[in-house]
Amino acid sequence: MSHVFPRHCHATQPTVARGDGAYLIDTAGKRYLDGSGGAAVSCLGHSDADVTDAIRAQLDKVAFAHTGFMTSEPAERLADLLIAHAPAGLDRVYFVSGGSEAMEAALKLARQYMIETGQPQRHRVIARRQSYHGNTLGALATGGNLWRREPFAPMMIETSHIAPCYAYRGQQDGESEEAYGLRVADELEAEIQRLGADQVMAFVAEPVVGATSGAVPPVTGYFRRIREICDRHGVLLILDEVMCGMGRTGTLFACEQDGIAPDITAIAKGLGAGYQPVGAMLCTGTIYDAISGGSGFFQHGHTYIGHPVATAAALAVLTKLTDGGMAARAARVGRTLRAALEDRFAQHPHVGDIRGRGMFLGLEIVEDRETKTPFAPDRQVAKHLKARAFEAGLICYPMGGTIDGRQGAHVLLAPPFILSNDQVGELVDKLSTAMDAVLPA
Numbered sequence: 104m105s106h107v108f109p110r111h112c113h114a115t116q117p118t119v120a121r122g123d124g125a126y127l128i129d130t131a132g133k134r135y136l137d138g139s140g141g142a143a144v145s146c147l148g149h150s151d152a153d154v155t156d157a158i159r160a161q162l163d164k165v166a167f168a169h170t171g172f173m174t175s176e177p178a179e180r181l182a183d184l185l186i187a188h189a190p191a192g193l194d195r196v197y198f199v200s201g202g203s204e205a206m207e208a209a210l211k212l213a214r215q216y217m218i219e220t221g222q223p224q225r226h227r228v229i230a231r232r233q234s235y236h237g238n239t240l241g242a243l244a245t246g247g248n249l250w251r252r253e254p255f256a257p258m259m260i261e262t263s264h265i266a267p268c269y270a271y272r273g274q275q276d277g278e279s280e281e282a283y284g285l286r287v288a289d290e291l292e293a294e295i296q297r298l299g300a301d302q303v304m305a306f307v308a309e310p311v312v313g314a315t316s317g318a319v320p321p322v323t324g325y326f327r328r329i330r331e332i333c334d335r336h337g338v339l340l341i342l343d344e345v346m347c348g349m350g351r352t353g354t355l356f357a358c359e360q361d362g363i364a365p366d367i368t369a370i371a372k373g374l375g376a377g378y379q380p381v382g383a384m385l386c387t388g389t390i391y392d393a394i395s396g397g398s399g400f401f402q403h404g405h406t407y408i409g410h411p412v413a414t415a416a417a418l419a420v421l422t423k424l425t426d427g428g429m430a431a432r433a434a435r436v437g438r439t440l441r442a443a444l445e446d447r448f449a450q451h452p453h454v455g456d457i458r459g460r461g462m463f464l465g466l467e468i469v470e471d472r473e474t475k476t477p478f479a480p481d482r483q484v485a486k487h488l489k490a491r492a493f494e495a496g497l498i499c500y501p502m503g504g505t506i507d508g509r510q511g512a513h514v515l516l517a518p519p520f521i522l523s524n525d526q527v528g529e530l531v532d533k534l535s536t537a538m539d540a541v542l543p544a
């Protein structure tokens with residue numbers, strides 16, 4: 104009997120033995136093409152020697168020093184490199200161990216900024232339906248995934264949820280994409296006015312929505328309007344790039360493609376590429392200066408912030424993403440993968456939408472393409488697709504989301520950026536096998 108507390112108590116899972124490029128191999132020798140990088144984590148695949156060498160080299164020097172006493176070379180160099188490539192205005196980096204921690208830090212920093220700047224009444228957070236920001240209580244409260252929130256609702260901070268920017272579902276007949284984007288962005292202004300601007304602290308969003316919706320990018324102009332509204336009302340813009348950041352969409356930060364910069368952003372997953380658990384919160388100099396010139400102390404912290412081995416791994420990863428051209432490769436291979444998916448599935452009767460950016464792509468699975476009707480929840484389409492793909496030797500990330508109160512389904516693909524053309528073909532073939540088994544055309 105295993106003593107590990109598994110994610111699903113009754114699931115039987117193979118045991119991973121080793122990684123080989125874009126593949127994971129179990130103890131029985133079966134190879135799985137990692138079509139989702141786990142959960143959009145493994146951007147460099149599973150056997151990157153530059154990263155493992157950097158980890159070993161750091162371990163030979165020192166594994167850990169508490170940041171209450173000392174900083175470390177890899178943390179300093181990683182922060183410099185991140186800021187050199189970050190959207191304009193972002194100036195300081197706070198390291199953590201994962202995405203939820205990065206979001207908690209972002210929320211608490213926003214709150215402390217309001218206190219330090221003489222606006223202590225500002226505490227309300229506005230976020231979006233169909234979003235995921237993590238599983239710790241603050242991040243969970245911010246997320247708009249009803250199923251995840253429900254059991255813990257009584258324990259949560261109050262958050263408002265406005266509509267996501269989800270053109271496939273939300274754009275109305277005869278409405279231009281741009282008009283749609285502005286219309287949903289304006290829901291933010293209406294909610295700020297409803298709550299009273301002097302109460303609102305921050306708006307939180309994933310630039311490209313991951314787990315809850317399957318790589319849904321915003322329409323052009325949406326985030327520019329969001330930025331304007333936040334500025335007009337003194338509300339901080341927190342972008343959650345935990346899943347879509349670090350080159351995943353073809354640029355290091357996803358928001359670069361929307362022509363805006365946030366006040367605070369959260370990154371994780373691809374930052375450590377799975378080699379170490381590491382995340383970060385980045386903030387503007389304005390926010391940092393308010394705290395530095397005020398109480399001088401960010402009232403937050405975890406034991407493992409700025410962990411030397413984790414930041415050494417992340418430094419090696421980020422060097423490959425930037426100077427090594429891997430983020431640009433994600434844009435290129437992403438175009439190939441998208442073309443292959445469109446070629447295979449654009450006419451599929453149960454594929455309603457193929458979308459995303461770079462190596463962050465999603466297929467929305469529907470019962471009826473014309474009416475966009477989702478499958479009934481009891482069909483458990485996402486669960487079956489995941490199981491059949493896994494059997495065929497493909498790891499992908501099918502999920503059910505809530506669409507207008509009903510369960511919908513999508514397949515999220517977020518493979519390593521190292522994917523070859525042959526592996527793009529293998530991924531699409533294996534996904535086809537799973538689709539044929541679950542949803543015969």
Ligand code: PMP
Binds near residue numbers: 142202204206372
């Ligand atoms: N934000 C987003 C957008 C995510 O996708 C995730 C993880 N799926 C998180 C936050 C939470 O990150 P973690 O699981 O590392 O705590």
